Structures are given as C-alpha cells and as structure tokens.
Amino acid sequence: MQFAAVIVAAGVGRRAGGETPKQWRQVAGKPVALWSAETLMAAGARPLVVVISKEDAAIAAEVFVGLEGLEIVIGGTERIDSVRAGLDALRAHPPEAVLIHDAARPFVTSAHIADLLGALEQAEGALPALPVSDTLKRTGPDRIVIETPGRDGLWRAQTPQAFRYTALVDAYARWPAGETPTDDAAVLERVGGRVALTPGDPMLMKLTYPEDFPMAEALAGAARVVRVGQGLDAHRFGEGTSVWLCGIAIPHDQSLIGHSDADAGLHALTDAILGAIGEGDIGDHFPPTDPQWRGAASDLFLLHAVELVKRKGGRLLNVDVTLVCERPKIKPHRAAMRERLAKLLGLPLDRVSVKATTMEEMGFTGRGEGLAAQAIATVETPA
Known part of the structure; x- marks a missing residue:
C-alpha cells in the first residue's frame, strides 16, 4: 500500500x-x-x-x-x-x-x-x-x-x-x-x-x-543490532601512469585494469558494506557486463551501498581497509585516503582506517602482477 x-x-x-x-x-x-x-x-x-x-x-x-x-x-x-x-x-x-x-x-x-x-x-x-x-x-x-x-x-x-x-x-x-x-x-x-x-x-x-531518557539510552541498544561485513578485491596491473586507490589518484608507472576505474580499495569496502546488510556484492548491483559502468568512478558504487544502509534505517559505524601491494607505496597517500573516505561516508576521521602491507614478495602481489584490498565495515541497523 x-x-x-x-x-x-x-x-x-x-x-x-x-x-x-x-x-x-x-x-x-x-x-x-x-x-x-x-x-x-x-x-x-x-x-x-x-x-x-x-x-x-x-x-x-x-x-x-x-x-x-x-x-x-x-x-x-x-x-x-x-x-x-x-x-x-x-x-x-x-x-x-x-x-x-x-x-x-x-x-x-x-x-x-x-x-x-x-x-x-x-x-x-x-x-x-x-x-x-x-x-x-x-x-x-x-x-x-x-x-x-x-x-x-x-x-x-x-x-x-x-x-x-x-x-x-x-x-x-x-x-x-x-x-x-x-x-x-x-x-x-x-x-x-x-x-x-x-x-x-x-x-x-x-x-x-x-527519567525517560536514561531508559531510552538503555533500550537503544536492544532496539539496534550491529552487523559486520567484509570485502575482498584484486586487480592486475597494466599499462598506465596512475592507479586509483580509496578514491585517490596515485602517480605510478602502471595502472590497475578493470571494467570501472579498478579502485580495489573502494570495491572491497563497497562489498563489505553490502555484506553487512545482506545485499549481495558489487557485481549484483553494478554488473561488469553493463557498458554504462565502463570506466565509472567507484565513488558511485560506495555511495550506493551507503544509501542502502540508510534505507534500512541503519548507519555506518566504522570502516577498516587494508591494501596489499609492493608498489606503489601507500604510506605517503594514506592520510589523503582516510580523508577522502571520511568525506564519502560521512564519518569522523577516527572511524576510518587505511593500512597497507606486503606479501614479502610472495604471490601475485609480491611479484608485482597486481594489487589486492581487504575491507571490514561495521553497520548498525534496527533489530
């Protein structure tokens, strides 16, 4: 109705x-x-x-x-x-x-x-x-x-x-x-x-x-449920002059290859948020076979996931992204990545974490063939 x-x-x-x-x-x-x-x-x-x-x-x-x-x-x-x-x-x-x-x-x-x-x-x-x-x-x-x-x-x-x-x-x-x-x-x-x-x-x-307000504070915990989702994404390197990671363009001697802008950080984070609310994964909402998403900025995917949380009456609590690569070096860009994510997600900076690690030259990331990203998102929704 x-x-x-x-x-x-x-x-x-x-x-x-x-x-x-x-x-x-x-x-x-x-x-x-x-x-x-x-x-x-x-x-x-x-x-x-x-x-x-x-x-x-x-x-x-x-x-x-x-x-x-x-x-x-x-x-x-x-x-x-x-x-x-x-x-x-x-x-x-x-x-x-x-x-x-x-x-x-x-x-x-x-x-x-x-x-x-x-x-x-x-x-x-x-x-x-x-x-x-x-x-x-x-x-x-x-x-x-x-x-x-x-x-x-x-x-x-x-x-x-x-x-x-x-x-x-x-x-x-x-x-x-x-x-x-x-x-x-x-x-x-x-x-x-x-x-x-x-x-x-x-x-x-x-x-x-x-006296009703202390009781409401206590009931708020019973009225809400905290959900945790995780996401994992990887892209191979190809010809290019920069890579997009967590919404930031980083100069590099290669680019990440994908249907959209191949921002593995945002893709993993989008999947984490979708997973937390039981809404499938990024491919369900933005199929790689659909030409309209070719070269699309991954900000769109992330904002869509956040909007789905809001439609459920929920809110995002915090996110944590880990980038796995030998190169490019992430530390010089980490602060800018956190600030960009905080702005996109509407979160305080201290609820946004971006980290980086290497695989000690093992596997496809260790050989410099590509890059991987893992993300965790915590969401609160009505019970």
Missing part, C-alpha cells in the same frame, strides 16, 4: 527538562526525531512530512540533511494544528494512506508499520495498543481515591497511527472548533470511522519526563 507519513515535532517538551526540545535531544548519539524519520523512510513513506515550530527550522534542517523525500513544514501552537498542517502538505498528491507519528517515540520498527498498513485493509484507521495491566485508580482534586475502574477492554494507545488519508482529512474537517482530541484516532472515531488495534510494543514508549 502506498503511504505517506507525518511526524509531529512542533512541541517544546517542557516536562522532559533540558534546554533543548526533547525531539532534538540525543539518544544513543542520534536526535530523537531522526530515529523514527529514518525508519519510516526505510519502510517506504513518501513523502515524509515533519511538522516543526518555526523556531526549530535551523536545527531541523541540520538533523534531517540528506534525507531525500522529506519535507519540513511549520506547525501550530496545538498538536491538532500541527497534524492539520501535515495533512495539508499532502493535499497536492494525496496518498492512499497516511501514518501520524509522535517524534517523541523513537523506536518504531518496520514490523509496526507493516502491521498498521495491513490493518487498513479492513478498517479506516489503525493504531498499536497495549492492554492495561496495572490497576487503575480515579482520584478527586485532593488525590484521595474515589474509584477503582475495571480494566476489561481498556488499552494504551501508541503511535504511529495509520489512516486512509481521505477518511482522516474528512474527519478533521468535521471536528468541532475549540475541542482538542487526545489522539488522531479519536477524530476518526467521532464520525463513526472504524479503528482497528494492532499489537503494541513497550519499545514504543513516549519520551515525556527526564
């Missing part, structure tokens, strides 16, 4: 403490709002609309830089105003379905999204919910218990909540002025729309109070 998504991120989050609104604070080294934005986009949300306050325009542009298909719009003073602004942003090209999500719930997964979209086959709306397990108490203004309500049939609603787009827009158009809905499903319920429940998840906790 084709769907768009709206992330509501215009609040100030005073109850969460701190000087920065909670949606822009860091959890496990990443802004809270970016967690769900990456996951929704990886699941296929197009477009993804993020509704912010006008005061947060600069920080939002920095947080979401590089996410294609994401649109930032300005919201209102109340949540209902921000949701309406997000829905209005979709009117030009209305989607079949739309997911409305609170930025303060960072740990949404592709499984949650799939469940919600599946539920829309039989209903106009759907939301993840958990059964109420704790005993409930109702008190008066003096906080003295006056009632213990039953728990049967009671559920804790979470987000994202999914809707058929036209049904939700029509429901909001009929919502009484001056009233504030507790969630978007309540708007659809008011006009008789059917709302289905999908399995909720304690991981979909909403960050509300200062």
Whole structure:
C-alpha cells in the first residue's frame, strides 16, 4: 500500500527538562526525531512530512540533511494544528494512506508499520495498543481515591497511527472548533470511522519526563543490532601512469585494469558494506557486463551501498581497509585516503582506517602482477 507519513515535532517538551526540545535531544548519539524519520523512510513513506515550530527550522534542517523525500513544514501552537498542517502538505498528491507519528517515540520498527498498513485493509484507521495491566485508580482534586475502574477492554494507545488519508482529512474537517482530541484516532472515531488495534510494543514508549531518557539510552541498544561485513578485491596491473586507490589518484608507472576505474580499495569496502546488510556484492548491483559502468568512478558504487544502509534505517559505524601491494607505496597517500573516505561516508576521521602491507614478495602481489584490498565495515541497523 502506498503511504505517506507525518511526524509531529512542533512541541517544546517542557516536562522532559533540558534546554533543548526533547525531539532534538540525543539518544544513543542520534536526535530523537531522526530515529523514527529514518525508519519510516526505510519502510517506504513518501513523502515524509515533519511538522516543526518555526523556531526549530535551523536545527531541523541540520538533523534531517540528506534525507531525500522529506519535507519540513511549520506547525501550530496545538498538536491538532500541527497534524492539520501535515495533512495539508499532502493535499497536492494525496496518498492512499497516511501514518501520524509522535517524534517523541523513537523506536518504531518496520514490523509496526507493516502491521498498521495491513490493518487498513479492513478498517479506516489503525493504531498499536497495549492492554492495561496495572490497576487503575480515579482520584478527586485532593488525590484521595474515589474509584477503582475495571480494566476489561481498556488499552494504551501508541503511535504511529495509520489512516486512509481521505477518511482522516474528512474527519478533521468535521471536528468541532475549540475541542482538542487526545489522539488522531479519536477524530476518526467521532464520525463513526472504524479503528482497528494492532499489537503494541513497550519499545514504543513516549519520551515525556527526564527519567525517560536514561531508559531510552538503555533500550537503544536492544532496539539496534550491529552487523559486520567484509570485502575482498584484486586487480592486475597494466599499462598506465596512475592507479586509483580509496578514491585517490596515485602517480605510478602502471595502472590497475578493470571494467570501472579498478579502485580495489573502494570495491572491497563497497562489498563489505553490502555484506553487512545482506545485499549481495558489487557485481549484483553494478554488473561488469553493463557498458554504462565502463570506466565509472567507484565513488558511485560506495555511495550506493551507503544509501542502502540508510534505507534500512541503519548507519555506518566504522570502516577498516587494508591494501596489499609492493608498489606503489601507500604510506605517503594514506592520510589523503582516510580523508577522502571520511568525506564519502560521512564519518569522523577516527572511524576510518587505511593500512597497507606486503606479501614479502610472495604471490601475485609480491611479484608485482597486481594489487589486492581487504575491507571490514561495521553497520548498525534496527533489530
């Protein structure tokens, strides 16, 4: 099902403490709002609309830089105003379905999204919910218990909540002025729309109070998995005046021979990243039989692999490349190689390693017939 998504991120989050609104604070080294934005986009949300306050325009542009298909719009003073602004942003090209999500719930997964979209086959709306397990108490203004309500049939609603787009827009158009809905499903319920429940998840906790952030840091480890991939590539020498290695042209009395620019370092690293996310190897994505890749810069292959990581809601953690050759000498160019890789990958320099070794004049590299490269990449993705 084709769907768009709206992330509501215009609040100030005073109850969460701190000087920065909670949606822009860091959890496990990443802004809270970016967690769900990456996951929704990886699941296929197009477009993804993020509704912010006008005061947060600069920080939002920095947080979401590089996410294609994401649109930032300005919201209102109340949540209902921000949701309406997000829905209005979709009117030009209305989607079949739309997911409305609170930025303060960072740990949404592709499984949650799939469940919600599946539920829309039989209903106009759907939301993840958990059964109420704790005993409930109702008190008066003096906080003295006056009632213990039953728990049967009671559920804790979470987000994202999914809707058929036209049904939700029509429901909001009929919502009484001056009233504030507790969630978007309540708007659809008011006009008789059917709302289905999908399995909720304690991981979909909403960050509300200062004490929620240490728990989110702990949960971030459980919500993510670290993957390791390795790559190996080799090319023979032939006539030429330079070689490409790790994105750097090095003067030499020979060149490496290959269908593209024969950058063994970038080829090995591309394979390592693809291997870490289970996406085959470089030949699957850029077949050497395809003439369009003849002489192509291997930067293209590497950037493609990095984009696939992002589509899975993941991020690259670090890379390590080892070049095996007698000549050319790598050490004079190693710093430039690291800087080039760091720029291509969007990584700090200390997460990029380039090393070189020889085979003590043994084998094809020892005889100067060619050059080899080995790479390891570490990637973090949703569990």
